[in-house]
Amino acid sequence: MTSPLPRCAVLDDYQGAALASADWGPLAGRVEVRTVREHLDGPDAVAAAVGDCEILVVMRERTPLDADLIARLPRLRLVVTSGMRNASIDLAACRERGITVCGTASGSEPPAELTWALILGLARHLVPEARAVREGGPWQSTVGTDLAGRTLGLLGLGKIGGRVAAVGRAFGMEVLAWSPHLTPERVAAHEGVRLAGSRAELFAASDVVSLHLVLSDRTRGIVGEPELRAMRPSAYLVNTSRAGLVDGSALLRGLREGWFAGAGLDVYETEPLPVGDPLRTLPNVLALPHLGYVSRANYARYFGQAVEDITAWLTGEPVRVLG
Numbered sequence: 001m002t003s004p005l006p007r008c009a010v011l012d013d014y015q016g017a018a019l020a021s022a023d024w025g026p027l028a029g030r031v032e033v034r035t036v037r038e039h040l041d042g043p044d045a046v047a048a049a050v051g052d053c054e055i056l057v058v059m060r061e062r063t064p065l066d067a068d069l070i071a072r073l074p075r076l077r078l079v080v081t082s083g084m085r086n087a088s089i090d091l092a093a094c095r096e097r098g099i100t101v102c103g104t105a106s107g108s109e110p111p112a113e114l115t116w117a118l119i120l121g122l123a124r125h126l127v128p129e130a131r132a133v134r135e136g137g138p139w140q141s142t143v144g145t146d147l148a149g150r151t152l153g154l155l156g157l158g159k160i161g162g163r164v165a166a167v168g169r170a171f172g173m174e175v176l177a178w179s180p181h182l183t184p185e186r187v188a189a190h191e192g193v194r195l196a197g198s199r200a201e202l203f204a205a206s207d208v209v210s211l212h213l214v215l216s217d218r219t220r221g222i223v224g225e226p227e228l229r230a231m232r233p234s235a236y237l238v239n240t241s242r243a244g245l246v247d248g249s250a251l252l253r254g255l256r257e258g259w260f261a262g263a264g265l266d267v268y269e270t271e272p273l274p275v276g277d278p279l280r281t282l283p284n285v286l287a288l289p290h291l292g293y294v295s296r297a298n299y300a301r302y303f304g305q306a307v308e309d310i311t312a313w314l315t316g317e318p319v320r321v322l323g
Contacts, residue, residue, distance in 0.1 A: 118264030153206025
């Protein structure tokens with residue numbers, strides 16, 4: 001009797017875009033591929049939906065794979081994640097069970113571009129003004145904030161932060177940067193960017209603070225009440241990186257009490273963001289559903305290389321192996 005084909009599930013394909021974003025032809029007749037569009041909320045739902053699969057393709061950190069869940073997926077042999085880093089996958093548990101974990105490339109352009117969508121949306125009150133036009137409300141009800149001549153503070157100056165800095169300079173902004181190990185030599189590689197003397201200085205001196213750090217034990221909660229209280233009342237906070245960089249309770253208090261003007265957010269501790277979460281309704285929050293990496297080019301990269309990863313694994317020569 002012929003053995004059934006290995007099964008592959010593509011998780012959290014919210015837009016139904018996975019199969020159309022790449023050529024899955026190389027897996028035809030070799031792997032049975034299906035997609036899961038709805039978010040599987042919790043380990044019970046994940047185990048019930050994909051417990052029959054040898055291969056999982058996961059989108060960033062939408063579905064965490066911790067040791068307990070991995071133990072409930074006894075058939076699992078390969079995990080492919082978009083990006084070359086995924087803190088929500090327990091790599092040690094995968095190694096113990098002989099599960100290969102592979103990644104893909106990820107472009108820095110989409111999150112940098114979305115950062116500027118949030119900054120401009122906040123500065124020029126685009127959402128309330130667009131809503132007023134659509135709904136027949138007042139014609140011009142807000143006064144926008146100029147960016148030229150203002151200060152952009154970047155907490156992190158890596159690939160994404162560097163792109164955000166270049167756009168800030170093009171807008172005529174002063175650009176400050178700081179991170180725990182940022183050196184004058186690294187800052188000097190970015191024309192027109194100055195190194196802030198401290199984290200406190202960055203927050204106090206900036207009209208817009210944008211976060212671009214990797215979340216780790218060292219950076220979790222790096223933005224707390226002291227930093228948020230140091231911000232100017234007219235300043236904005238933008239986070240397209242990871243929610244865990246910011247103390248969530250301090251963020252809510254700051255937004256409610258007006259320590260700073262508002263926030264543009266694309267990342268949250270719980271995703272999808274619960275319906276009753278105040279971040280959905282606070283008037284000084286511009287909230288997006290984690291769109292930073294969601295673009296046609298990035299999806300083509302993610303799913304195209306996912307097919308490559310699976311094909312290589314089938315031949316016994318896996319590529320882009322993590323951990």
